[in-house]
Amino acid sequence: MIEVEHLSKIYGSTSAITDVTFSVEPGEILGLLGPNGAGKTTTMRILAGYLPATGGTLKIAGYDIHENSLAVRQNIGYLPETPPLYSEMTIEGFLHFVARIKGVSAGDRPEKVQAAMQRCNLQDKGKVIIRKLSKGYKQRVGIAQAIVHDPPAIILDEPTVGLDPRQIIDVRNLIKSLAGTHTIILSTHILPEVSMTCNRVAIINRGKVVATNTPENLMTQLTGGAGYELEITGEVALAKQVLKNVAGVILVESMPTTDHNRTHLRVISQPETEPGKDIAAALIHRGFGLYQMRRVNATLEDVFLQLTTEEKNLPLEADTVTTEGEAA
Numbered sequence: 565m566i567e568v569e570h571l572s573k574i575y576g577s578t579s580a581i582t583d584v585t586f587s588v589e590p591g592e593i594l595g596l597l598g599p600n601g602a603g604k605t606t607t608m609r610i611l612a613g614y615l616p617a618t619g620g621t622l623k624i625a626g627y628d629i630h631e632n633s634l635a636v637r638q639n640i641g642y643l644p645e646t647p648p649l650y651s652e653m654t655i656e657g658f659l660h661f662v663a664r665i666k667g668v669s670a671g672d673r674p675e676k677v678q679a680a681m682q683r684c685n686l687q688d689k690g691k692v693i694i695r696k697l698s699k700g701y702k703q704r705v706g707i708a709q710a711i712v713h714d715p716p717a718i719i720l721d722e723p724t725v726g727l728d729p730r731q732i733i734d735v736r737n738l739i740k741s742l743a744g745t746h747t748i749i750l751s752t753h754i755l756p757e758v759s760m761t762c763n764r765v766a767i768i769n770r771g772k773v774v775a776t777n778t779p780e781n782l783m784t785q786l787t788g789g790a791g792y793e794l795e796i797t798g799e800v801a802l803a804k805q806v807l808k809n810v811a812g813v814i815l816v817e818s819m820p821t822t823d824h825n826r827t828h829l830r831v832i833s834q835p836e837t838e839p840g841k842d843i844a845a846a847l848i849h850r851g852f853g854l855y856q857m858r859r860v861n862a863t864l865e866d867v868f869l870q871l872t873t874e875e876k877n878l879p880l881e882a883d884t885v886t887t888e889g890e891a892a
């Protein structure tokens with residue numbers, strides 16, 4: 565339904581995205597996950613037809629952006645990071661207005677507007693002025709305006725940012741209810757968002773897609789290794805360096821602690837390695853105090869850190885995972 569190939573965007577001398585390639589099957593929800601500045605908004609704006617790419621191709625519902633950009637736009641609904649709402653209009657009035665702009669015929673508009681309100685659970689609020697709505701309701705109106713012309717594909721840029729926990733659950737449920745009948749790409753920098761909402765995830769870092777897979781497969785492919793939580797004393801930067809040099813270790817990160825005298829570290833190793841003994845030996849050999857060492861399982865958070873950390877490239881073999889500079 566959505567095919568993105570070798571997409572790139574250069575702003576002046578800044579390369580925002582490079583060689584971004586992924587596809588989304590009909591009815592799927594793909595999460596585009598990456599840290600701030602990774603290139604998510606740039607990718608989403610190109611997909612939505614709001615920004616021309618510098619290179620690459622994009623097809624939505626079989627239409628090529630270069631050959632038929634109007635058809636691409638008609639087949640897509642877009643929710644930017646800040647929903648484009650007219651605050652003095654009623655929800656219903658606004659949705660009629662958007663439907664007209666999106667080319668829905670006057671005869672079809674009442675039905676399409678009602679259907680969008682129904683999908684977004686706004687049917688009792690049609691006459692309410694948008695300004696008076698909570699942020700969660702405004703977000704639902706933002707999603708309703710994205711689907712009012714009934715596009716098969718929907719692009720949602722950080723749809724839960726700024727919402728309270730209750731509203732986040734509501735919006736996530738709404739997005740999940742749209743899947744199946746719609747194909748969805750959502751961007752986020754929040755990990756739980758992808759594991760809770762998406763069928764697949766594309767991890768983007770510094771303008772490049774570094775992995776594409778289901779959240780479950782990413783976990784099993786990349787977190788087959790061991791995790792350790794350590795409580796140590798001694799110079800932190802040196803301890804991290806010592807640990808990174810232990811064979812099999814791929815990630816060392818600080819963990820929050822209220823204990824000012826001791827440092828808590830989390831260490832993750834490559835799949836099928838158990839370097840626990842070597843970790844303890846290396847620390848003790850270098851004179852660090854080791855007060856606790858606990859074996860834990862790696863998490864999706866660790867996968868994300870492994871793929872987006874700049875400190876060390878991953879020696880990974882999974883075919884959908886690329887390290888810096890390699891082709892997918």
Ligand SMILES: Nc1ncnc2c1ncn2[C@@H]1O[C@H](COP(=O)(O)OP(=O)(O)OP(=O)(O)O)[C@@H](O)[C@H]1O
Nearest residue numbers: 575578579580598599600601602603604605606607
């Ligand atoms: N109009 C612009 N002119 C120049 N550089 C830009 C422009 N827009 C984005 N960039 C740069 O392109 C890169 C990708 O930005 P983008 O906004 O797509 O990232 P993002 O993943 O959406 O981040 P965030 O979550 O912080 O919005 C960043 O380095 C950013 O500074």
